[in-house]
Amino acid sequence: xxxxxxxxxxxxxxxxxxxxxxxxxxxxxxxxxxxxxxxxxxxxxxxxxxxxxxxxxxxxxxxxxxxxxxxxxxxxxxxxxxxxxxxxxxxxxxxxxxxxxxxxxxxxxxxxxxxxxxxxxxxxxxxxxxxxxxxxxxxxxxxxxxxxxxxxxxxxxxxxxxxxxxxxxxxxxxxxxxxxxxxxxxxxxxxxxxxxxxxxxxxxxxxxxxxxxxxxxxxxxxxxxxxxxxxxxxxxxxxxxxxxxxxxxxxxxxxxxxxxxxxxxxxxxxxxxxxxxxxxxxxxxxxxxxxxxxxxxxxxxxxxxxxxxxxxxxxxxxxxxxxxxxxxxxxxxxxxxxxxxxxxxxxxxxxxxxxxxxxxxxxxxxxxxxxxxxxxxxxxxxxxxxxxxxxxxxxxxxxxxxxxxxxxxxxxxxxxxxxxxxxxxxxxxxxxxxxxxxxxxxxxxxxxxxxxxxxxxxxxxxxxxxxxxxxxxxxxx
Numbered sequence: 001x002x003x004x005x006x007x008x009x010x011x012x013x014x015x016x017x018x019x020x021x022x023x024x025x026x027x028x029x030x031x032x033x034x035x036x037x038x039x040x041x042x043x044x045x046x047x048x049x050x051x052x053x054x055x056x057x058x059x060x061x062x063x064x065x066x067x068x069x070x071x072x073x074x075x076x077x078x079x080x081x082x083x084x085x086x087x088x089x090x091x092x093x094x095x096x097x098x099x100x101x102x103x104x105x106x107x108x109x110x111x112x113x114x115x116x117x118x119x120x121x122x123x124x125x126x127x128x129x130x131x132x133x134x135x136x137x138x139x140x141x142x143x144x145x146x147x148x149x150x151x152x153x154x155x156x157x158x159x160x161x162x163x164x165x166x167x168x169x170x171x172x173x174x175x176x177x178x179x180x181x182x183x184x185x186x187x188x189x190x191x192x193x194x195x196x197x198x199x200x201x202x203x204x205x206x207x208x209x210x211x212x213x214x215x216x217x218x219x220x221x222x223x224x225x226x227x228x229x230x231x232x233x234x235x236x237x238x239x240x241x242x243x244x245x246x247x248x249x250x251x252x253x254x255x256x257x258x259x260x261x262x263x264x265x266x267x268x269x270x271x272x273x274x275x276x277x278x279x280x281x282x283x284x285x286x287x288x289x290x291x292x293x294x295x296x297x298x299x300x301x302x303x304x305x306x307x308x309x310x311x312x313x314x315x316x317x318x319x320x321x322x323x324x325x326x327x328x329x330x331x332x333x334x335x336x337x338x339x340x341x342x343x344x345x346x347x348x349x350x351x352x353x354x355x356x357x358x359x360x361x362x363x364x365x366x367x368x369x370x371x372x373x374x375x376x377x378x379x380x381x382x383x384x385x386x387x388x389x390x391x392x393x394x395x396x397x398x399x400x401x402x403x404x405x406x407x408x409x410x411x412x413x414x415x416x417x418x419x420x421x422x423x424x425x426x427x428x429x430x431x432x433x434x435x436x437x438x439x440x441x442x443x444x445x446x447x448x449x450x451x452x453x454x455x456x457x458x459x460x461x462x463x464x465x466x467x468x469x470x471x472x473x474x475x476x477x
Contacts, residue, residue, distance in 0.1 A: 011047075018046025021053050069307050071278045090115040090263040094298055099404060099429035103300050105319050106427060109312050110302040112270070117296040118262030120428050122408075122436045126244040129237050129257035130156065136227040136259075137163045143173045143285045145226040145272045149182040149219065149410075150238035153190045157239050161194055168198035173285040177276055179220045180205040182238070202279045218306050221410050221421040223257075224272050229287035232265040233257055234409055234426050236397050243395075250364060250393035254444070256331075258408045258426060260299065263292050267301035271424055274303075297430035304411065305422040313411050314418040316425060318344045320399050320407065327354035329400040329441055333393070335359055335372040335379075336414035342375070349383035358444055360395075361388035368414070380451050387448035394444075397425075398437065405429050406437040 025038035041049040091113035094100055103114045123129040137144055137160075144167055151157055168174045176194065178186065180203040194201045204220040225233040235257025237243045245252035260268065269286055276284045304312035317337075321328050321344040328348060335357060337345070348355045359376060363369030376386045399407040409425030411417045428434075 014046045014050065018042045018050055021046075021050060025053065071281075072274050072307070074277070090117055090292060093117065097298050097429070099298055102323055102405070103298070103427065103429065106300045106302055106316070109310065109315055109319070110300060112267050112301050112303070114298055114300045115263040115267070116298055117292050117294060118260060118264045118299040118428075119296050120299065120426075120430070120433050121259040122433070122440060123235065123257040123259060124440050126237060126253060126255060129233070129235060129255070130244065132257075132259055133225050133233050134159065134163055136225070136231045136233070137167060140167050140172050140227045142228050143175075143226075143287050145175050145224065145269065145284060147177040147220070147222055147224040147272055147275065148239050149179045149221045149223060150240060151178045151183045151186055152240035153187050154241045156241050156244060157190070160239055161190065164194060164199050165197040174199045175272075175276060175284045176201045177204055177220075177272070177279060179203070181219050182221070200284075202276070204275055204279050219421050220275060221417065222271065222275070222303075222424045223410055224268050224424065226265060226268050226272060229265060229269065230261060230289055232260040232268040234260065234268065234424055236395050236410060245392065250362065252392035254389060254392055254394045254396060256396040256398055256408055256440070260426065262296055262299070264299035264301055264426065271301065271303045275422065297428055297433060300427040302409075302425045302427060303423070304425075306420055311419055313423050314338055314340060316411070317341050317399075317413060320401055321345060321348050321355075323405075324348055324353045324355075324401050326402045327356070327400070329354075329356045329358070330413065331358040331394065331396050331398045331441065331444070332413040333360050333364070333395045334368050334412045334414040335375050336368065337375060338415065338418060341413065342379075345379060345384055346382045354385075355383070356385045356387065356445070358387050358389060358394065358441065358448060360393050361390050361449070362393060364393060376451060380453060386451040387445055388451060389444060389448045391447055398441065400434065400437050400441060404431045404434050406434050
């Protein structure tokens with residue numbers, strides 16, 4: 001009886017805490033679906049869901065958001081004192097381009113200008129991406145800014161560390177920012193060696209205090225490299241041998257990066273500076289070239305994150321899909337759209353747009369894959385052409401719109417990228433670059449299998465049940 005009384009009291013306390021957490025979820029979770037999913041489970045299964053809610057559930061954390069916005073304002077004030085205004089002429093020039101009007105909504109979302117006179121090079125696999133990034137770093141003379149979600153202490157991670165140490169030894173200012181959750185396995189010796197060699201290294205972390213340290217939301221999923229203010233790199237690759245396709249069972253790995261030259265590189269620096277300032281309360285070394293070329297393409301850098309006043313990432317995809325007249329092709333490893341994005345895809349089909357999705361054929365996260373599969377089948381039923389990439393795991397994040405616009409970056413088509421992660425996409429308006437992206441994606445489609453309505457009939461009932469359960473929790477994935 002003694003132990004029974006303790007158990008009874010414990011269960012009552014857990015139930016009360018579950019009800020309190022459910023109220024908190026209703027008041028704070030950004031989406032109605034997510035709020036319902038959490039609130040229902042917290043009321044009826046508090047023993048199973050209370051701790052996961054503490055860790056994963058807070059998609060809106062007002063104290064953090066306020067602090068992040070204040071840090072951004074302080075960063076911009078500090079940058080203004082450096083007369084950091086690199087965009088005036090290029091922003092004015094961009095307004096003369098035919099494609100400028102199509103990006104007006106993106107300018108408001110990004111709070112950064114559309115800029116003219118950029119060069120962009122497509123890097124369509126891991127070898128091309130890291131060869132280009134490492135070559136740029138090895139030639140650095142003044143400043144190197146490096147930011148990744150995942151850095152591993154493997155052969156590729158060691159190559160990166162050696163290059164950074166060499167540059168630091170040659171008097172280059174080197175800054176390395178990694179996500180504390182994504183790079184949780186990065187050993188302390190890796191970081192210590194870099195710091196001892198003169199590299200400034202910090203983790204991006206959003207947890208503070210006893211409770212907050214256990215939450216894993218608000219991850220910095222951006223991948224940014226900037227060298228001497230002249231060359232910038234953005235895309236889907238992290239630092240690990242799997243991104244070179246050298247780690248079964250997901251090999252060969254399919255991913256895409258881009259190299260930027262021109263005034264848009266300054267936008268990448270500013271994105272990095274915001275994240276660095278949050279982590280360290282100091283500014284990294286910011287550098288601008290003496291001038292830019294008078295020709296090149298339009299570029300719009302679109303950073304997004306949970307501190308934004310609007311749901312920037314979700315709206316980026318909605319606007320991209322809505323802007324399409326002839327086609328919109330999207331590649332993503334995770335397809336868990338919110339209602340706005342799903343509706344935009346359906347409406348694009350009804351407008352006669354060639355809507356295609358390229359998804360992986362094998363999972364790296366089984367629950368997300370199950371939910372993604374159900375959403376994919378529903379997209380097929382709505383008239384979207386959905387392809388499964390066969391050779392290996394597909395991780396690239398690419399959008400191709402009509403004949404002249406493309407976007408490459410870090411954002412996935414899922415709730416985590418929409419509302420929880422810090423992401424970055426770069427939109428280009430240039431027919432030549434769009435043709436390069438088209439050729440790349442055509443090759444990917446040629447190595448893919450198109451889903452049909454018959455695929456739904458071939459799914460076993462138990463699999464269907466699993467997919468539907470995964471979909472129920474998809475708002476909190």
